[in-house]
Amino acid sequence: MKTLIINGSPRKNGDTVQLIRKLKEKIPGEVVEFVCYQSDIKGCVDCRYCWEHDGCCRKDGWQELEQVIQECDNLLIASPVYFFELPGKLLDIFSRVQSFWCARHYRKTELIPKEKKGGILLVGGGNGSMDRAVATGSWLLKDMNCTRIAPPVCCHGTDRVPAEQNPEMDGEISRLAEFFSQP
Ligand SMILES: Cc1cc2nc3c(=O)[nH]c(=O)nc-3n(C[C@H](O)[C@H](O)[C@H](O)COP(=O)(O)O)c2cc1C
Numbered sequence: 677m678k679t680l681i682i683n684g685s686p687r688k689n690g691d692t693v694q695l696i697r698k699l700k701e702k703i704p705g706e707v708v709e710f711v712c713y714q715s716d717i718k719g720c721v722d723c724r725y726c727w728e729h730d731g732c733c734r735k736d737g738w739q740e741l742e743q744v745i746q747e748c749d750n751l752l753i754a755s756p757v758y759f760f761e762l763p764g765k766l767l768d769i770f771s772r773v774q775s776f777w778c779a780r781h782y783r784k785t786e787l788i789p790k791e792k793k794g795g796i797l798l799v800g801g802g803n804g805s806m807d808r809a810v811a812t813g814s815w816l817l818k819d820m821n822c823t824r825i826a827p828p829v830c831c832h833g834t835d836r837v838p839a840e841q842n843p844e845m846d847g848e849i850s851r852l853a854e855f856f857s858q859p
Contacts, residue, residue: 684755794822
């Protein structure tokens, strides 16, 4: 079993990382963590190459990441919310999944044939809604062929209590690990 964790936080020991650490203790198999803020993958520029060709014509770290997206069984977006959304850096990099969308809808070709399970793990300083970030994350996961998506794990109030000390998180993380571990 291979799990790809997309980490949307710039903080090396922040709330997202605290929960990723807990999850890694509970999921078997190989885990690959992609840290958006350590990547120089560029965003989609709507050049429309993928309207007619497989893949993306911008050659950078995306092709290597695309290979992991191809192979993995589970895909998790783990991130803080910024202005009720996923952070811009994550959205910029993952705008490149547009090449999968265009292949599927314009050319009826599936670039990511292997079906996957998906998950969304969000942290936020306050208590506001995370629905918008969940909706965006769900679209990205579907574009990467996640056909089953776990209920989102949302950790609020990190301004007051660090995510790793939130009493609800151990149970939530265990449920997510269980979802990924089942066939
Ligand atoms: C630019 C920016 C925007 C933010 N917007 C929100 C928000 O809309 N809602 C919220 O609950 N927290 C918001 N926060 C707080 C972070 O989500 C929170 O501190 C989070 O725990 C940070 O996670 P990290 O340590 O994994 O990076 C924002 C923080 C920053 C820096």
